[in-house]
Amino acid sequence: MPEQITILGDGAMATVCSILLKSGGHGVTMWGAFEESIERLLQDREQRKLLPGVRIPKEVRLTANDADAFAGATMVLSAIPTQYMRSAWARLKPHVPAGVPVVTVAKGIENGTLLRPTQIIADALGGWTRNPLAALSGPNIAAEIAKYLPATAVAGADDEALARRVQSVFSTQWFRVYTNDDITGVELAGATKNVIAIAAGILEGLAAGNNAKAALVTRGIVEITRLGVAMGAKAATFAGLAGLGDLITTCFSPDSRNRTVGERIGKGQKLEQILATMDSVAEGVPTTRSVMQLARRHNVDMPITEGVHAVLFEGRDAIDALTGLMTREPKPEWGE
Numbered sequence: 001m002p003e004q005i006t007i008l009g010d011g012a013m014a015t016v017c018s019i020l021l022k023s024g025g026h027g028v029t030m031w032g033a034f035e036e037s038i039e040r041l042l043q044d045r046e047q048r049k050l051l052p053g054v055r056i057p058k059e060v061r062l063t064a065n066d067a068d069a070f071a072g073a074t075m076v077l078s079a080i081p082t083q084y085m086r087s088a089w090a091r092l093k094p095h096v097p098a099g100v101p102v103v104t105v106a107k108g109i110e111n112g113t114l115l116r117p118t119q120i121i122a123d124a125l126g127g128w129t130r131n132p133l134a135a136l137s138g139p140n141i142a143a144e145i146a147k148y149l150p151a152t153a154v155a156g157a158d159d160e161a162l163a164r165r166v167q168s169v170f171s172t173q174w175f176r177v178y179t180n181d182d183i184t185g186v187e188l189a190g191a192t193k194n195v196i197a198i199a200a201g202i203l204e205g206l207a208a209g210n211n212a213k214a215a216l217v218t219r220g221i222v223e224i225t226r227l228g229v230a231m232g233a234k235a236a237t238f239a240g241l242a243g244l245g246d247l248i249t250t251c252f253s254p255d256s257r258n259r260t261v262g263e264r265i266g267k268g269q270k271l272e273q274i275l276a277t278m279d280s281v282a283e284g285v286p287t288t289r290s291v292m293q294l295a296r297r298h299n300v301d302m303p304i305t306e307g308v309h310a311v312l313f314e315g316r317d318a319i320d321a322l323t324g325l326m327t328r329e330p331k332p333e334w335g336e
C-alpha cells in the first residue's frame with residue numbers, strides 16, 4: 001500500500017531514499033534543516049557536492065518548513081547524521097505526528113550520551129511509545145543505490161509488524177530488505193563498522209596490503225560483536241547484512257567517507273585538515289569516541305578501536321598503532 005513518507009535530511013542518503021521510495025510508488029517529502037540548501041535543491045534537483053549527477057525526481061516535494069514537512073505523513077525517515085539528530089528532532093518535535101512510525105538510517109553513537117539513533121529520537125520526543133521506532137541498515141553506499149545497482153538492507157524493530165511494514169515500504173526490484181527483531185544489534189553494527197572502516201582506510205593509505213585488510217575485517221567483526229553482545233545485541237546480527245555485510249562494503253568501497261578519512265590519515269594528513277575539506281559526514285570520527293567509552297563501560301577488549309582512537313585523537317602515529325596491534329601478546333583465535 002502506498003505511504004506518504006517524510007524524509008528528514010537532504011544529504012546523500014536522504015536523496016537516494018527519495019528515489020527509492022518514489023520508485024516504490026510512495027509519496028515523498030524531503031525536509032532539510034537549512035533553507036539555503038533546500039532553495040538550491042529546488043533549483044538544481046541535485047545534491048551537486050554530495051551526490052553529483054543524481055536527480056531528485058520532480059514528484060519529491062522539497063521543504064525547509066518544519067510544520068509543512070509532516071503534512072499527510074504516514075511514516076518518517078530520519079536521514080540526519082547522528083551528532084545533529086538531537087537538535088533537529090528537538091526542533092521538529094512540536095510538528096511530528098504522534099503514532100507515526102519513524103525509521104532511521106543513521107550509523108553512529110551520540111557523543112556524551114552514548115545513545116543509538118532510535119534512542120536519541122525517543123529521548124527527543126519523550127518516549128518510545130509516542131512513535132514506534134525502527135532502523136534500516138546494511139551495505140548501502142548511496143552512490144551505488146543511486147545507480148540502481150542491487151543492494152540489500154535489514155529493517156530492525158522490536159515490533160515484528162513494524163519491521164515487516166518497513167521491509168515492504170523500502171523493497172524494490174533492486175533493493176531487497178530483510179527483517180530483524182534485534183534493533184540494538186542492527187544499530188550498533190552500523191555505527192561500530194564505521195570505526196573499523198577508518199582503520200581499513202589507514203591500512204590502504206599505508207599500502208599495507210590485502211592480507212592486512214582481510215585480517216582487519218575478520219578481527220574487526222569479532223571485536224564489534226563482542227561489544228554488541230555485552231550491550232544485549234545478538235551475535236547473529238553482526239554476522240548478517242547490518243554487520244559483516246556493511247563492514248565489507250565500507251572497508252573496500254572507494255566511495256566510503258569513513259574509509260577515505262582513514263586513507264588520508266594513512267597517507268600522513270591531519271584529521272582537522274581532512275574534516276575541513278569534506279562536505280559530507282564521516283560518522284566514524286565522532287563515533288570512535290563514543291565506542292571507546294562504551295568499550296570501557298562494558299569492559300570489552302576492542303584493540304582496533306583503541307588504535308583508531310589513539311591515531312585520531314591522541315596523536316599516535318599510524319604505523320606505530322599498527323605495530324602495536326601486530327605485537328600484542330599472543331593468544332588463541334577464539335576466547336577472551
Ligand SMILES: NC(=O)c1ccc[n+]([C@@H]2O[C@H](COP(=O)([O-])OP(=O)(O)OC[C@H]3O[C@@H](n4cnc5c(N)ncnc54)[C@H](O)[C@@H]3O)[C@@H](O)[C@H]2O)c1
Pocket residue numbers: 009010011012013014032033034037050079080081082084087088105106107108140141142143279280281282283
Ligand atoms: N551516504 C551513504 O552512503 C549512507 C548510507 C547509509 C547510511 N548513511 C547514514 O545516513 C546518515 C546521513 O548521512 P548522509 O551521507 O546522507 O549525509 P551527507 O554527508 O551526505 O550530508 C550531511 C547532511 O547533514 C546535514 N546537516 C549538517 N549539519 C546539520 C545540522 N546542524 N542539523 C541537521 N542536519 C545537518 C546536511 O544538511 C546534510 O543533509 C548518516 O548517519 C550516515 O551514516 C549514509
Ligand SMILES: O=P(O)(O)OC[C@H](O)CO
Pocket residue numbers: 107138139140141142197246249250255256257258259281282283
Ligand atoms: O560513506 P560511509 O563510510 O559513511 O558509508 C556509507 C554506508 O554506511 C555504507 O553502507
